[in-house]
Amino acid sequence: CNxxxxxxxxxxxxxxxxxxxxxxxxxxxxxxxxxxSSGYTPLHLAAREGHRDIAAALLDQGAGQGVTTKGITPLHLAAQEGSALRSGLT
Known part of the structure; x- marks a missing residue:
């Protein structure tokens, strides 16, 4: 269900x-x-919100950290939000 x-x-x-x-x-x-439909993955959303534990779980399950949406990666979103998560995405 979406x-x-x-x-x-x-x-x-x-x-x-x-x-x-x-x-x-x-x-x-x-x-x-x-x-x-906007092209965002669960990792994009977790990164944007600074949910480090969720990002780690997604990465452990093979989520692509280099996936871009409109030229934006999860790392870009973490950096924009000033998230401590960025160190886990580099």
Whole structure:
């Protein structure tokens, strides 16, 4: 089930900072590189919000840290937000 921006449950849990839900979704086969209609992955959303534990879980499951959306990587979003997460994405 997706939202109007094609956000999956994994996108929403990643954005809202719900690590237990993210882990459960990944364990049940959720794709860590799925994209919204705007092109954002769960890693983009976790990075933008500074959710380091979620970013680590997504990366452990093979999420692409070099995926670009409109020329923006998750690292760019972490840097824009001043997130301490950027050190984990370099």
């Amino acid at each position: 939202t109007c921006d094609d956000q999956t449950a994994l996108h929403i849990a990643s954005r809202l900072g719900k690590p237990d839900i993210v882990q459960q979704l990944l364990s049940n086969g959720a794709c860590p590189d799925s994209t919204t």
